[in-house]
Each structure stands twice: as C-alpha cells, then as structure tokens.
Amino acid sequence: MTAFAPRLSRSKPAGPSLLALSILASLASFNASADAPDQAVTLKAVKVAADPTDDADAARKALKQVPGAGNVIDLTTAGQGRVAGVADALAYQPGISAQSPGNEGVKVSIRGSGINRAPGAHASGISVSLDGLPLTGPGGTPYELLEPLWASRVEVLRGANGFDLGALALGGSINYVTRSGRDSPGLELRYEGGSYGYQKRSIGYGGVQGDVDYYLAYTDTQYDGYQQHASGDGKGVVANVGWRIRPDLETRFIFRYRETNHDTPGRLTRDQIRNDPRAANPTYLALDAKRPQPGSTWIGNTTTLQLDEDSSLQAGLVYHKYPMDLNESLYRQQLDYADLNGTLDYRHRHALFGHDSVTTVGLRVTHDLSADVHETLRFASNGYPAGTTTRDFIHRGTNAVLHAGNDLSLTPDLHLVTGLALINTRSEVRVTKPYTGENQSEQHWDYAPRLGLTWQLSPQTQLFGNLSRSVEPPHPWSMIWGSNKYFATGNGAASGRQRAAVHLDNQTASTLELGARGDAAIGHWELTGYYANVRHELLSVEVASTSGSYIAESNASPTVHSGIEAGLDSTLWHADTGTLSLRQAYTFSDFHYRHDAQFGDNMLPGLPRHYYQAELRYDHPTGFYAALNTEYASKMAVDYANSFWADSHLIFGTRVGFDAPSGRWQTWVEARNLTDKHYAATVTPGYNDNGADAARSTPGEGFGVYAGLSLHFR
Numbered sequence: 001m002t003a004f005a006p007r008l009s010r011s012k013p014a015g016p017s018l019l020a021l022s023i024l025a026s027l028a029s030f031n032a033s034a035d036a037p038d039q040a041v042t043l044k045a046v047k048v049a050a051d052p053t054d055d056a057d058a059a060r061k062a063l064k065q066v067p068g069a070g071n072v073i074d075l076t077t078a079g080q081g082r083v084a085g086v087a088d089a090l091a092y093q094p095g096i097s098a099q100s101p102g103n104e105g106v107k108v109s110i111r112g113s114g115i116n117r118a119p120g121a122h123a124s125g126i127s128v129s130l131d132g133l134p135l136t137g138p139g140g141t142p143y144e145l146l147e148p149l150w151a152s153r154v155e156v157l158r159g160a161n162g163f164d165l166g167a168l169a170l171g172g173s174i175n176y177v178t179r180s181g182r183d184s185p186g187l188e189l190r191y192e193g194g195s196y197g198y199q200k201r202s203i204g205y206g207g208v209q210g211d212v213d214y215y216l217a218y219t220d221t222q223y224d225g226y227q228q229h230a231s232g233d234g235k236g237v238v239a240n241v242g243w244r245i246r247p248d249l250e251t252r253f254i255f256r257y258r259e260t261n262h263d264t265p266g267r268l269t270r271d272q273i274r275n276d277p278r279a280a281n282p283t284y285l286a287l288d289a290k291r292p293q294p295g296s297t298w299i300g301n302t303t304t305l306q307l308d309e310d311s312s313l314q315a316g317l318v319y320h321k322y323p324m325d326l327n328e329s330l331y332r333q334q335l336d337y338a339d340l341n342g343t344l345d346y347r348h349r350h351a352l353f354g355h356d357s358v359t360t361v362g363l364r365v366t367h368d369l370s371a372d373v374h375e376t377l378r379f380a381s382n383g384y385p386a387g388t389t390t391r392d393f394i395h396r397g398t399n400a401v402l403h404a405g406n407d408l409s410l411t412p413d414l415h416l417v418t419g420l421a422l423i424n425t426r427s428e429v430r431v432t433k434p435y436t437g438e439n440q441s442e443q444h445w446d447y448a449p450r451l452g453l454t455w456q457l458s459p460q461t462q463l464f465g466n467l468s469r470s471v472e473p474p475h476p477w478s479m480i481w482g483s484n485k486y487f488a489t490g491n492g493a494a495s496g497r498q499r500a501a502v503h504l505d506n507q508t509a510s511t512l513e514l515g516a517r518g519d520a521a522i523g524h525w526e527l528t529g530y531y532a533n534v535r536h537e538l539l540s541v542e543v544a545s546t547s548g549s550y551i552a553e554s555n556a557s558p559t560v561h562s563g564i565e566a567g568l569d570s571t572l573w574h575a576d577t578g579t580l581s582l583r584q585a586y587t588f589s590d591f592h593y594r595h596d597a598q599f600g601d602n603m604l605p606g607l608p609r610h611y612y613q614a615e616l617r618y619d620h621p622t623g624f625y626a627a628l629n630t631e632y633a634s635k636m637a638v639d640y641a642n643s644f645w646a647d648s649h650l651i652f653g654t655r656v657g658f659d660a661p662s663g664r665w666q667t668w669v670e671a672r673n674l675t676d677k678h679y680a681a682t683v684t685p686g687y688n689d690n691g692a693d694a695a696r697s698t699p700g701e702g703f704g705v706y707a708g709l710s711l712h713f714r
Contacts, residue, residue, distance in 0.1 A: 055183060056153050065407070067417045067452025067464045068161035068513050069095060069528040069565060070172075073154040076183075080625070081655050081670050082192055082706045084200065084221070089148040092613050094526065094585040095158045095565035099681040101698035102230050103223075103262040104143055105291075107682045110158050111530065112561040112591040113171025115606045116539050116553060118684040119698060120264070120291065124538070125472060127167030129175040131240075131254055133300040133318045134341040137366045138397030138427070139475050142322050142337075144260040144296050149190065149202050149219055150238045151176045152183050158565070159530060160450060160468030160511055163419050166343075166364030166401035168448045169472045170509050170532070170561070178240045178254055181206035181213035186714030194706030197224030197231070211244040225265065226701045229280040229289075232262025248306040256298040264289035264328050267684060269693045270638075270646060277678045277699035287378070289328040296322035302343075310350065316343035331390060332378045338369040356409040364403075368396040371476065377493060390493045392433035395476035395501070398426040405450070413457075417466070419450040425473040429480050429501035434487065434494050440479055440501035446471045446508070461518035468511050474504035474538055474553075482552035505536040505555045515565075523570030523582075532561040533594075539604070540640065540687050557596045559604065564588040578621060584614040593640075605637035605685040608648070626656045636680065638696045641688035646697050649679030663714075669707045676703035 056074040063070045071093045075083075082088055087106045090098040097109045105120030113125025122140030129135055135145065155175040157165070162173030184206040192200040204217035220235035236258025244250045266281025266289065300318040307313055318341040326333040345362040352359075375391045377384055405419030423446040430439040452466030479501035487499045515528030541554035566586045573580040589611070591604040603609070610633070617627040629652065636646045652675060657668030680697035689696075 055177075059153065059155055064462055064517070065415070065454065066157065066161050067415075067454045067466045068468075069158045069515055069526065069530075070161055071096065071154070071156040071158070073156070075148060075151050075153055080657055080659060080666065080668055082194070082198075082672075082708065083148050084192075084198065084223075086143070086146050086148055089151070089154060092583055092585050092615060093156070094567035095528070095563075095587055096156065097587065097607055097611060099700075101682050102225050102227055102265070102701065103232050104146075104234065104260060105262075106143065108174075109607055110156070110171035111532065111563060112589060112604065112607060113169060115591065115604055116685060119682045122475070122477075124475065125169050126171035127162055127165065127169050127173045129165065129167075129173065130256070130298065130300065131178050131252075131302070132165070132175055133254075133302065133316045133343065134339075134364065134366050135298070135320070137320065137337075137339040137341065138368050138399050138425075138473070139337065139371055139395070139477055142293075142296065142324075144234065144258050144293050144322070145236075145256050145298055146176060147219055147234075147236060147238070147258065148176075149200075149204075150178055150217055150256070152179045153177050158528075159513060159532075160448070160466065160470045161513075163403060163421065163448070163450050163468065164360060164362065164405055166362055166403050166421065168401060168421060168423065168470050170470050170507070170534070178238060179204065179206065179215050179217070180240050180242065181208050181215045184215055186712060188710060188712050190708065190710040192706060192708040195704030196226050196701075197222065198704075198706065199223070213242045215240040225263070226704075227265035227278050227280055227699065229263045229285050230265040232260065234258060234260040249304070251301060251303040254298075254300045257295065259293065259295045261292040262290065264291055267695045268697055268699060269695045270644070270680070270697065271693055272695070273680050273697055273699050274647070274678055277702065281695055284328070287327075287329065291328060292325045294323055294325060296320075298322075311346070311348045313347075314343075314345045318342070327378060330378055330381065332376050334374045334376075336370050336372045336374075338371075339366060340369050341366045352406070352408055358407045359405070361404045362402075363400070365398070365400045367398045368476070370394075371396045375497075382493070382495075384493045388493045389433065391431055391497055393429070393431040393480060395429045395480055396427070397473070397476040398424075399473060400424045403448075413455060415454045417450070417452040417454070421448040421450075421471075422446075423448065423471050423473075423506075425506065427473075427476040427479065429476050431480070431499055434491055434499075436499050438485070438500035440503070442503065444473070444506060446506050458518075460520060461516065463516050465512075465514040468513070470509045470511065470532075472507040472538070474506070476501075478538070478553045479504055482554065484552060502552075502554075504538065504553075507534065507536050507538050507555070509534040509561065523568055525569075526565075526567045528565045530561075530563060530565075534559045534561055540685060556593075558594040560590070560592055560594050562590045576621070579619045580617070581619070582614065582616050585612070587611045599640055599642075602640060602642045603637050605639055605642070606683050608633040608636050610634040623659045623661050624657075625659065627654065629653045629655070633679075636683050637685075638683050638694065639686040639689040641690070643691045644689050644693060646680040646683050649677055649700065651675065651677045651679070651700070664712050666710045667708065669705070671703070671705050673701060673703050678702070 059072045085104045087098045087100040100106045101119035107119040127136045128141045158172045167173035188204045190202040200221045202219040206215035222233040224231045239255040242252040266284030298320045302316040304314045320339040322337045324335040342365045377388045403421035408416045426443045428441045448469040450468040455463045483498040483502045485500040487494045509532040511532040513530040517526040536555035537559045539556040569583045612632045615629040619625045632650045635648045651673045653672045655670035659666045679700045681700035682698045
C-alpha cells in the first residue's frame with residue numbers, strides 16, 4: 001500500500017491486485033513518470049512480486065505528483081546496521097527529527113509538531129498509519145506497534161501534504177508499509193546485539209500461493225539501557241495476508257500484536273548530562289518508575305473494488321486495543337484504550353474543462369470505543385494504603401474528516417491540485433469516581449482548504465508549492481490531565497486531584513510551502529521552505545497567574561513555524577573498484593512566539609534550530625562496504641522563557657559490513673558516538689525556569705558497539 005496519490009488520468013486504470021497496495025492515503029497508482037508526464041504508466045507496470053526496491057522507486061515517482069515535500073525510506077537497505085526503533089529507521093531524512101530517550105518512546109517531530117510532548121507519551125501533530133489505515137486515534141499515537149523490521153518502507157508526507165489521507169495535523173503523515181509475501185519471500189533470520197545489553201532477534205517468512213500472498217514475523221528485543229534504571233524488553237508478531245478474490249476485487253488483512261515494558265530513568269539536568277549522563281533521576285529511581293504495556297492488538301482490513309476502467313472504491317476498517325499500565329508517578333494509572341477506525345475512498349478519472357483530471361473523495365474516522373482510566377495510590381499516602389482508588393475517569397473522542405480533492409492537468413508539465421476538507425471533532429471527558437457531574441462534552445466543526453501546483457520545469461527538475469490549512473484537535477486526555485480544577489479536601493484519596501476537564505480549542509495553521517527537487521550532476525536533491533502562522537498551538541501555558549500559578553497544556557498565543565528542509569544524495573566517485581557516495585540531510589527550524597505578552601518573540605523550546613546528518617560510504621562490488629557518519633544539532637532552549645539551554649552536540653559513528661551478492665546473508669559491525677560525547681537527545685520543555693538548571697533532558701547514547709547477522713532462504 002502507498003500513502004501517495006499519483007495521477008491516473010492519462011492511461012488505462014490500475015489493476016485491482018495492485019490497488020490493494022494503496023490505501024485511503026494512497027488512492028491508487030504509482031505510475032506517472034515525472035520526466036514523461038504526458039505518458040503515465042499504469043499500476044500493472046509496477047512489479048510488486050520481485051525486488052522490494054521496485055515499490056520504493058514507484059513511491060518516489062508518486063511523490064513527484066504531490067505539490068509538497070515528502071520522504072520515501074526503503075527499510076530493506078536500513079537492515080545494514082542496527083534498527084532498534086523508529087529513530088534508526090527515520091535517520092538521514094530532511095525535515096524529520098527522531099530522537100530516542102533510550103527506549104521505544106521516540107520523540108518524532110516534523111515542522112515543530114508535538115514540540116510540547118515528552119518522549120514516551122502518546123505523540124501529537126503527526127497522523128501515523130499502518131498500510132494506510134489509522135494508527136493515530138483521538139488520543140494521539142502510541143508507539144509499541146511501530147517495529148521497523150516489520151516494514152518494507154516508510155512514506156512521509158510533511159506538513160499539510162498528507163491531505164489526501166485526511167491527515168491534517170501540522171506535521172503531516174507517516175505511513176509504515178508492512179512487508180508482504182511479494183516483497184519478502186522465503187525465510188529470513190536476523191540477530192542484532194551490542195552495548196548496554198542490547199539484543200534483537202527476528203524471524204520472518206513470506207510467500208505467494210496463486211492469488212494469495214502472506215507474510216508472518218516474530219521479533220523480540222531486550223536492553224539494559226544507557227542510563228541506570230532504563231532496562232526494557234518487547235516482543236510481538238505480525239501477519240499480512242492478501243487475497244485477489246477476482247480480477248476487480250482484492251482484500252488484505254493485517255494483524256499486529258506486541259508487548260513492551262521498560263523502566264523509566266527520568267530526565268536530567270544539563271550538569272548531569274555533562275558529567276554523569278548514565279545516572280537516573282533520583283525521584284524516578286525512588287518511585288521505581290516503569291511503563292508496562294501488557295499487549296497491544298491491531299487488526300486491519302482494506303478491500304478494493306475496481307468499479308470500471310475509470311473508477312475505484314476502497315474501504316478500510318481497524319480495531320485497535322492498547323491497554324497501558326503507567327507506574328511513573330505516585331499514582332498507578334491503568335488505561336483501557338480501544339479504537340475503531342475506518343476509511344472510505346472513491347477515485348474517478350475524467351475530463352474537466354477539456355483537461356485530464358482525477359477527483360478523489362474520502363472519509364477518515366477515528367473513534368474511541370473506550371478510554372477509561374482507573375487511578376490508585378502506588379504508595380501509602382495521607383493515611384490511605386497503597387492500592388486505594390483515587391479516581392476513575394474517561395476521556396473519549398471521535399475525529400471525522402471528509403475530504404475532496406482534484407488533480408487537474410493544465411498542461412502535460414503543469415498540474416493544479418485543489419482540495420477541501422471538513423473536520424468534525426467530538427470529545428467527552430468526565431470523572432466518574434468520585435462523581436461530580438461536571439462533564440465536558442463538546443463537538444466542533446472546522447475546515448482545511450488546499451491549493452497547490454507542480455511544474456515539471458525540465459526532465460530533471462520539478463518545482464512545487466502549496467497554500468494549505470491544517471487542523472489539530474486537542475487530545476481528550478489533555479483536557480483532564482492539564483486541568484486546574486481540583487477536588488477539595490474532604491474527598492478522600494481524590495483530594496487534590498483534578499475533578500473536571502477544561503475546554504481547549506483546535507490548533508490551526510495556515511502554511512505556505514515552496515520547493516524544488518530533481519537530479520543533477522551533484523546527485524538527487526530537494527529543497528523546501530515553509531512558513532506557517534499557527535493559532536491556538538497546544539503548548540505549556542500559564543493557566544492561572546495568581547500567587548499559586550498553574551502551568552498546563554493549553555492554547556498559546558499566536559506562534560510561527562518556519563524552516564528550510566534540504567537533502568542531497570551524491571555519487572562522489574564510481575569505478576570498477578567501487579563507489580563512494582555521500583548522503584546529507586539538513587533541517588533549519590525557526591519556531592517562535594509572535595508578540596506574546598510575556599515571552600515576546602522567544603523561540604519555542606524542545607528542538608534544535610539547526611540539525612544535520614550525513615554519511616560517507618564506500619561500496620565494493622564484492623559486497624563489502626564501509627561508512628562514516630555524523631550528526632550535529634545546535635543548542636536547544638529548555639523553557640519558554642529561553643532562560644536556559646541544552647548544549648549543542650557533534651557526534652560521529654562508523655560501520656563496516658558485507659552484503660553477499662547472492663542476497664543470502666548480510667553481516668555488519670558499527671560503532672556509535674565514537675568520542676563518547678555527552679549530549680541531550682531530547683528536551684521536554686518547561687515554562688519559566690528563571691535560569692535554573694532543571695531536569696528536562698534525556699541523554700543521548702554514549703559510545704557503543706553493535707553487530708548483526710541476517711540470513712535469507714528463498
């Protein structure tokens with residue numbers, strides 16, 4: 001499946017067996033070639049049963065039809081090195097910040113999305129899909145099912161470019177495409193191991209039998225962690241089965257189940273990062289903080305019907321259950337999460353004003369079946385024994401997006417892309433024990449128009465641009481967890497806990513994006529600039545400014561998110577004796593207040609202004625390779641007052657390996673952070689630290705050595 005929606009307007013329609021590989025997000029083919037836009041290639045020309053890189057190349061061609069920036073990450077090559085989590089999978093990508101706090105709760109941000117979030121929390125600001133079906137629900141994005149070894153590629157549409165998926169958040173969309181029997185046939189065994197007790201084992205098997213393809217895999221991971229009190233583990237299975245029922249009808253079922261568990265070492269001060277980064281936060285250590293997630297289940301189906309030569313209809317349905325057991329504070333919070341999500345997409349090729357045109361209409365609904373919380377004391381407190389119930393509460397939501405778009409071929413080289421989305425958001429938040437009757441039940445409508453252009457300036461160069469609006473509703477849980485309404489003394493163990501939710505507005509942004517991409521003597525390149533006026537951004541805000549001031553997530557004054565995203569993949573030298581290549585990704589981020597009454601034009605904390613990654617690599621025809629890589633991040637503000645900053649960092653790594661030309665086996669050894677640099681990988685913003693060195697940073701991993709081996713039997 002693909003998240004990109006290329007044009008079908010000048011050729012015979014796609015074969016249904018391939019349409020099932022596209023999703024709501026995708027809406028179909030990967031055909032039109034940018035260097036020959038007047039002669040689109042049908043989906044039947046795309047080989048899905050052979051080399052998986054064929055699909056990745058097709059997705060890159062489809063990206064050229066989007067009037068904005070995106071990334072296609074081929075994870076079949078990411079296997080040449082450690083793939084512990086999504087931070088490894090999303091490395092070397094312009095516009096994407098992905099940093100691990102030492103476990104799977106990676107903080108991923110695109111264009112400043114979710115800048116307020118701590119790593120490990122349900123992520124905000126990016127709509128995440130599995131094979132085009134929603135993983136992100138009204139409560140955000142859980143992370144435990146994002147095992148990168150289960151994916152053949154990742155498709156990213158940055159910013160408002162996720163429109164055709166109904167993905168309207170500031171950061172855009174990320175779609176993880178599961179391996180199938182067509183791109184991963186046979187048996188594959190993989191082992192990784194190395195520093196800090198890290199081990200990862202995986203076994204996968206796929207194949208094709210007539211009109212049915214299948215893929216099954218099991219993985220398990222364990223680690224001691226870089227910090228004290230940071231050990232964890234995870235294990236799970238995935239199954240992907242597709243069936244071509246008849247020439248015009250195909251269905252696909254995908255099942256994921258995974259359990260994770262990790263201790264939580266907590267955040268450190270800058271002084272600790274510099275001098276003792278492997279320490280745990282004393283408070284978290286005393287609490288024995290941990291985050292067990294006893295088992296998440298995700299079951300999805302997409303069914304595609306080719307109505308006629310010019311029209312297709314695709315429906316998707318997902319059941320997602322993901323209970324959580326949070327033991328990271330004085331309270332134990334047992335959350336019973338379950339979502340039911342659906343998609344429906346219609347695509348029609350036709351003539352409009354005498355020009356070739358493709359119209360799409362889609363509906364995307366994410367709905368909380370349950371989001372119930374049972375909160376108890378972890379330790380004896382105020383005369384109440386451990387295990388005493390403090391509160392029971394619910395925070396449920398439903399988000400529905402109806403979107404319609406059109407891709408109009410004004411000339412063979414110039415396309416006009418238009419669209420309009422209507423968004424309905426519902427939330428219900430209430431404390432049920434002790435019962436208060438203070439229910440927060442809301443429903444809101446919003447909208448998101450889109451206008452974009454792609455211009456194939458030459459066979460090697462494309463220009464693009466769009467003016468779009470994005471909408472992000474607040475999570476229902478943030479309405480209660482950030483409330484300043486408390487139970488008064490006399491309410492038993494609930495005294496001092498939040499008793500009622502507060503209202504939050506939708507976060508919206510109007511974004512202008514301009515860019516170009518292409519191929520030249522220097523290599524494959526892309527350059528994008530964007531400017532977004534953001535309203536009601538969900539940040540840490542002073543809700544009450546009395547003597548007992550209260551800081552919580554709320555709607556901030558106007559902010560600006562702007563930046564530059566650049567990528568360059570170059571072949572520096574090529575001969576019979578090998579190839580020397582260089583890949584580079586640079587992201588400049590300028591996120592700041594716009595004349596805030598207290599903070600003026602201060603920078604928003606939590607992300608570096610400059611972020612650069614590069615890898616220089618030599619490949620020998622025999623299959624041997626060697627690489628040297630680097631990462632630079634500028635200093636980061638740690639509070640909204642900009643009174644304190646985390647240090648910048650520059651780190652280096654290296655990797656050598658052998659990829660057998662037969663494809664039967666791979667092996668590699670890599671060393672990370674060669675100079676054992678001490679640095680902050682993530683920062684969770686504070687409000688105003690008044691220049692104090694508060695514990696807000698998680699340390700990046702120190703020097704480590706890792707090795708791996710994979711075997712393929714086909």
